[in-house]
Amino acid sequence: MTSKAQSSFQSNSASNSASREPIHETEVLIIGGGATGCGVMRDLALRGIQCLLIDQKDLNAGASGGNHGLLHSGGRYVSGDAETAAECRVEGDILKRLAPQCIEDTGGLFVAVEGDDPAYAERFPGLCAAAGIPCETLTPAAARRLEPALSERVFAAYAVPDATIDPFRVTLENVNHARELNGSVYLPHTQVIGFERHGDAITEARCRNNRTGETVRIRARQFVNAAGAWAMRVARLAGCDDVHVFYSKGTLAITNTRISNRVINRLRPPGDGDILVPGGTVSLLGTTSDAVDDPDGVRPTVEEIDRNVTQGAVMVPALAHARFMRAFSGVRPLVQSGGGAGDGRSITRGLALIDHVSQGLSNLTTITGGKLTTYRLMAEKAGDLVAGRMGNSTPCRTAEVPLESAPACQWTEPGRAPRYWYDRNNPGDMILCECEMVPQSAVDEIVQCAPGAEADMTLQAIGLRSRVGKGPCQGAFCSIRIASYLYDRGFYQDHAGLSHMREFVDERFRGLRPVLWGEQMAQMELSEALHCGLMGLDLLHDEATTAAEDKS
Amino acid sequence: MIQEPRHHKAQLAVIGSGMAGLAASVFALGRGIATAQVGNTGAVAYTTGYLDLLGCHPVATGTLLEDPWAGLDALRGDEPRHPLARVVDEDIRAAFSEFIGVLGRLGVRYSEPGEQNLRVLSPAGTVKPTFSVPMTMLAGAQAYAGRQRCLLLDFRGLKGFSVRQVAANLIADWPALSTDRLPFPGLEAGGEIYPEVMARALEVPETRERLAERIRTVLGDAEVLGLPAILGVHAPDHVHAELQRLIGVPLFEIPTMPPAVPGTRLREMFEQRFPAEGLALVPQQKVQRLELGDGGGRLSLRDSYGDVTIEAETLILATGRFLSGGLQAQVDSIRETLLGLPVAQPDGRGAWYREQYMDPRGHPVNRAGVEADEQFRPLDTNGQPLSPRLFAAGILLANQDWIRQRCGAGVAVATAYRAVQEVARVLGLE
Numbered sequence: 003m004t005s006k007a008q009s010s011f012q013s014n015s016a017s018n019s020a021s022r023e024p025i026h027e028t029e030v031l032i033i034g035g036g037a038t039g040c041g042v043m044r045d046l047a048l049r050g051i052q053c054l055l056i057d058q059k060d061l062n063a064g065a066s067g068g069n070h071g072l073l074h075s076g077g078r079y080v081s082g083d084a085e086t087a088a089e090c091r092v093e094g095d096i097l098k099r100l101a102p103q104c105i106e107d108t109g110g111l112f113v114a115v116e117g118d119d120p121a122y123a124e125r126f127p128g129l130c131a132a133a134g135i136p137c138e139t140l141t142p143a144a145a146r147r148l149e150p151a152l153s154e155r156v157f158a159a160y161a162v163p164d165a166t167i168d169p170f171r172v173t174l175e176n177v178n179h180a181r182e183l184n185g186s187v188y189l190p191h192t193q194v195i196g197f198e199r200h201g202d203a204i205t206e207a208r209c210r211n212n213r214t215g216e217t218v219r220i221r222a223r224q225f226v227n228a229a230g231a232w233a234m235r236v237a238r239l240a241g242c243d244d245v246h247v248f249y250s251k252g253t254l255a256i257t258n259t260r261i262s263n264r265v266i267n268r269l270r271p272p273g274d275g276d277i278l279v280p281g282g283t284v285s286l287l288g289t290t291s292d293a294v295d296d297p298d299g300v301r302p303t304v305e306e307i308d309r310n311v312t313q314g315a316v317m318v319p320a321l322a323h324a325r326f327m328r329a330f331s332g333v334r335p336l337v338q339s340g341g342g343a344g345d346g347r348s349i350t351r352g353l354a355l356i357d358h359v360s361q362g363l364s365n366l367t368t369i370t371g372g373k374l375t376t377y378r379l380m381a382e383k384a385g386d387l388v389a390g391r392m393g394n395s396t397p398c399r400t401a402e403v404p405l406e407s408a409p410a411c412q413w414t415e416p417g418r419a420p421r422y423w424y425d426r427n428n429p430g431d432m433i434l435c436e437c438e439m440v441p442q443s444a445v446d447e448i449v450q451c452a453p454g455a456e457a458d459m460t461l462q463a464i465g466l467r468s469r470v471g472k473g474p475c476q477g478a479f480c481s482i483r484i485a486s487y488l489y490d491r492g493f494y495q496d497h498a499g500l501s502h503m504r505e506f507v508d509e510r511f512r513g514l515r516p517v518l519w520g521e522q523m524a525q526m527e528l529s530e531a532l533h534c535g536l537m538g539l540d541l542l543h544d545e546a547t548t549a550a551e552d553k554s
Numbered sequence: 555m556i557q558e559p560r561h562h563k564a565q566l567a568v569i570g571s572g573m574a575g576l577a578a579s580v581f582a583l584g585r586g587i588a589t590a591q592v593g594n595t596g597a598v599a600y601t602t603g604y605l606d607l608l609g610c611h612p613v614a615t616g617t618l619l620e621d622p623w624a625g626l627d628a629l630r631g632d633e634p635r636h637p638l639a640r641v642v643d644e645d646i647r648a649a650f651s652e653f654i655g656v657l658g659r660l661g662v663r664y665s666e667p668g669e670q671n672l673r674v675l676s677p678a679g680t681v682k683p684t685f686s687v688p689m690t691m692l693a694g695a696q697a698y699a700g701r702q703r704c705l706l707l708d709f710r711g712l713k714g715f716s717v718r719q720v721a722a723n724l725i726a727d728w729p730a731l732s733t734d735r736l737p738f739p740g741l742e743a744g745g746e747i748y749p750e751v752m753a754r755a756l757e758v759p760e761t762r763e764r765l766a767e768r769i770r771t772v773l774g775d776a777e778v779l780g781l782p783a784i785l786g787v788h789a790p791d792h793v794h795a796e797l798q799r800l801i802g803v804p805l806f807e808i809p810t811m812p813p814a815v816p817g818t819r820l821r822e823m824f825e826q827r828f829p830a831e832g833l834a835l836v837p838q839q840k841v842q843r844l845e846l847g848d849g850g851g852r853l854s855l856r857d858s859y860g861d862v863t864i865e866a867e868t869l870i871l872a873t874g875r876f877l878s879g880g881l882q883a884q885v886d887s888i889r890e891t892l893l894g895l896p897v898a899q900p901d902g903r904g905a906w907y908r909e910q911y912m913d914p915r916g917h918p919v920n921r922a923g924v925e926a927d928e929q930f931r932p933l934d935t936n937g938q939p940l941s942p943r944l945f946a947a948g949i950l951l952a953n954q955d956w957i958r959q960r961c962g963a964g965v966a967v968a969t970a971y972r973a974v975q976e977v978a979r980v981l982g983l984e
Contacts, residue, residue: 303904304902304903304904305904308885429743429744430711430744430745432711432713432745432746434713479714482677482678482714482811483713483714483811485719486677486713486714486715486716487716489716489718489719489722490716490718490719494719494722495722496722496723497723499719499722500678500679500723503678507911508910508911508912511907511910511911512909512911515907515909518883518903518906518907519883519884519885519903520882520883520884523882523883524876524877526876527875527877528600530911530917530920530957531600531877531957532600532811532812533911534912534957534958535602535960535962536602536676536678536809536811537676537677537678537680538676538678538680538681538682539678539680539912540912540914540958541610541616541618541680541682542680
């Protein structure tokens, strides 16, 4: 494994005497650590091009982390967006073949429930056939045998090759592979605040480290704007007004058990609470779709959760009584072509590749829109343009080179940690997160080797790279155990560990707040007794709390 | 197993065995009231052992109180409906004095509460004000107050407790802190070890001697020694005194994360010693039904030997909040589980919690609860006492935030005291 110290990107803090700002040099600067940006990083690395990837927060902080983890067969889009449907089918097949460690090939059902439009349901098989999507007609009884949680009011059912994908593992593996291929580098918490432009070229991005406040300058030959919902802002910093992103907030909720084995889609025009996706040992119900003015600071609300649960329970009645552990929101970056409006459901999920030539720029590429399922294709299109602009004629290889599986990237997979722990059979390797059975050695590996591991690694960063805090206790206990472990290891020497613990439980609470009823309410009372009553985190002195990154 | 229905008659039934229920039984038994007690020990399992009266007021400014009595005066002005605002200082002092006296007599001695709060350590390395602490923890408050040369010890295999963490967060304020880690005698195999197992092991003299021997090798010039809370379950004061004698310097415990030994001590003392004091105890069983009548109430429950009914002339409801099951959060409202008492609560789930977890004002839902009158009788929907024979005590009561105000034991002990006073009055015992 390539260590950070061996990476080949240039960093020189003394080269510019006029300012003390550190300067990084790279061939390509990629802005945005979601699935697309990470995909572009690996795509270019496979062509021998050295990249620096930055994100204003950390990997998958936007829509790439705020979704169902559904690898679409394309069935969802056959009636409104045939092009996206066909792209999903092709890309789904590629990813199942080349990145199987990130995917559970669950299969999916589309079901119509009494009250839904029968004509809509009848058209479905034909539309799937037109898009090349395999679709098997099931009797309602057969569908309920496959998925006993389905409502008895289902009157039409079809099986399609939907699957689930772990978006965190995908981005981690992409970044890790790029690092191993040619020492490409990922820097979290680094936000572009301006560009230097000479003639038709950007020469340098001025960035701020959002944890330290330090200014960093990054020189590159090519710049890729893969900032997702923030792509319009980044383009404007470069003086470009040709990117128009429509912000569509989606909210989902996670149950504490796995309710279905397959993806279950409601067979009707897309609406709230109409997709239930298994995710390891849990299920994810979503999503709402609401226009928002600002992609920052979105948080799931009580009202959105109630909408999802009410609608979801029509399709899967058990949802009405399920225990929800957590909710989360993402902002879909939908690219407006015309005067699209409303809630965004009607806007295409197609990808947008913008070369900015019309804005007088020759070395900025924007890639946004699209779907998690089509991230590889988006990276290919951006990679082709960037490589071509650099005179690199190596073709894209991501449709044939398997995505390597790295040990430090495996911890996001549900059930991986307990299997590893039993296999190792080392009682000294104590379990720190008891819900998800994450042991000390996993935390060690993440802190030392996971992509984006930093000197100032936070509990949140560890949580993003593992199952830590994902179980029913939502970090109530493991936050305390992991912080004390990291203090023991000398990783923390001052108040930083408590500040990080507080940031971590704050972030967990954001997702808990709208699902607090029933047993989860009792859990919450215990959490607050621990974090405030026992540990006193609510009364930490100001000097012990770092500036919150997300001043939303 | 033969199952025969059992039937108890009592002057008082205490429902709930958390801190408030425990205190209610202490006060009732002390007044010669024939008492039956049922229900889960609930949140006692999660206690640090520290008894808070009032540590923070106002919470919005995070003002920590040196003087809880001055804080209570302010509270009575600012929050007149707070349960503690309805108990006079004289009763609070009498309540704590009696409660702590009984706990000490039954095996867990506490420090004599004074005019000032003590400042005590958390396992995070933060410091909080509290009213009274187990004697096994008192030297910690004194060591911190005097910034004495102090060695903190933890143990290999005990997770979630790091003295390096405690010291890292305190060292700027307390430079004379040092830390070390030892293997625990007899538990050196290399896996995880648990505080309760260590505590029971330390009840054996040989284990104490072996531990003391190890401690002496690392003690150096320390004037005082801090350990996680592991000094015995059943005779902590004896274990503490003996280990202290063997080491030669004052010794104190720091609470650990739950489930922790201080809670186990109180629970086991309660279950093992209170029946001998005359309490009819049906532990760890949930009451299935409570019917109120003119002459009191009738409780129905089941344990592993069969059905139990209790007829009581008076009742104290001390069933706690969500964690203990006294309150239940439904999707759209909060209900009281046993009698369906009206629950004062924010309007709708969206208003239960503020957006930021650590909002210094605390969350509105934490002030939800059962409303009671000045005699601690729960109110019905008309704002009238539901029954002259039914009382409520502890954190089930509305208009307090025991976590943020650091007043859990204060609310439990003071309101239990008042409720038992009222019970005695109803029973004609005054």
